[in-house]
Amino acid sequence: MSDVLDVEQLRSETPGCKAGAHFNHSGASLPSRQTLETIWDYLREEAADGPMETATRAGERLEAVRADAGSLIGASPGEVAFMGSGSTAWGAAFAALPPLAAGDRILVGRQEWGGNLATMQAAARRAGALIEVIPVREDGSVDAAALASMMDERVRLVSLTWLPANGGLINDAAAVGRVARAAGVPYFIDAGQALGQVPIDVAALGCDVLKAAGRKFLRGPRGTALLYVRREFLSELTPSYLDVSSGPIVDGKVEIRDDARRFEASENSPALLLGLGAAIREARSLGIEAVRDRIASLASTLRDNLRSIPKVTVRDLGSQLSGIVSFTVEGIAPTQVRAALSERGIAIGANGVPYTPLDMAARGLDQIARASVSHLNTMSEIALLSEAVADIARRT
Structure with missing residues (x-):
């Protein structure tokens, strides 16, 4: 495993690492002390000097956060908006599209996040539009070639969840982008699990819109999200x-901003x-490539360990894999697995059908246990989790 990152130093600067083994980074990761202190320092200043006055003084610092956020994803500052959540960001962009009409088509990946899908289904139902699922390849990933064959003049949107919430798959988002761009169709990417994990x-x-929450692999605070809108698409x-x-x-007329704001x-x-800005600067200083490589190595070891345990099935799809490791234990519900691990000081997630309804239904799954790996995790924690899962499986 690469030793580019000083993991022990990073862990010493992350208070949450002392609380137990955290494998729920895809839900919300552990912020650094620097991120926390940035937030606390601002709140203390706000309490002493007044919220509006403090915000005015912080104007240049806040614009620097926007510039840093743009640099993190290859965008200009004017293409970045800050929102309170990824759902709010995606919903705001979707609601701003031209209204759907009867017979219009929206094409979605099979792993589309449930919140996005619910928003699209409600709009399609009102208009008499159609939502169609892009076929998958043999490995479960989106099939860009099949998407190309689905394109016609009725397609109004292509939407893809890049790294799905229910497993380790990484979809080929760039291939989908090439198809959408060639057809002149708007393309939305949900990058909630990508931001801070992969470059x-x-x-x-090739996307027109991309959204992601700050709280996941980027290790920013809850209540923050990025919305990217391609400048040429804003109009x-x-x-x-x-x-x-x-x-x-x-002068009596509405003047809508000409940028993502x-x-x-x-x-x-x-x-x-400002806390989000601290997390972005830390991620950029580490290098997302180094973070990605360490996560991939740790997650691969965890998958191998879990596959060797009787009664445990790894549920991940794809040839290119992320740090999200999904699995089930025969005879015990994923929520019970999560609770049993929590009693041992190990935090994981458990996802049901609402998170990725199309994919879960296609695979006949009602729940999965989800252990998501960060560059902060260690091989000893991987072993601890693996041994705990093996013990739980033996007891069923």
Whole structure:
């Protein structure tokens, strides 16, 4: 395993590492002390000097966060908006698309996140539009060639969850982008599990919109998210609501901003955004490639360990794999596995059908246990988790 990262130093700077073995980074990871202190320091200043006054002084620092966020994903600052959650970000962009009409088609990946899918289904139902699933390849990943054969003049959107929530698959998002761009169809990427785990270059992906929460592998605070909107695509989007920041009235006329901040509200949390900025700077200083390589190595070891345990089935799909390791234990519900591990000081997740309804239904799964690996994890923690799962399986 690469020793590019000083993992022990990083763990010493992360208070949560002392609380137990954390394998729920795809739910929410552990922020560094620097990120936490950035938030706390701002809140103390806000309490002493007043919230509005402190925010005014922090203006340049907040714009630096926007620039850093853009650099992290290969975007310009004007293509980045800050939102309170990934769901809010995706929903705001989707609601800004031209209204659907009867017979319109939306093409989605089989692993589409349930929140996005619910939003699309509700809109399609109102309009009489159709949602169709892009076929998958033999390894379970999205089939870009099949997508190309589905394109026609009725397709209004292609939507893909890049790294699905229910397993280790990494879809070929760039291949989908090439198809969508050639057809002139808007392309949305849900990069919730990608941000901070794998390198992101929005130009190479060919997407028009990309969203991701800050709390996952990036290790930012909850209540923060990025929304990228390609500058040339902005004119095709009409926000569903405006305020004095995104669309002020000037001389009696509404002037909608000409950048991605047309999706931002004037009210936000500067403390959380500055904390997000600290997390972004840390990720960039480490190098996302080094983070990706360490996560891949640790996750591969965990999968091998789990596959060797009787009654345990690894449920991951794909040829290219992320740090999200999904599995089931025969005779025990994933939520019970999670609870049993929690009693041993090991945190994992457990996902049901609502998270990825199309894929779970296609594979006949109702729940999976989800152990998501970070560069902060160690081989001793991998062994601890593996041994604990083996003990739980023996007791069933």
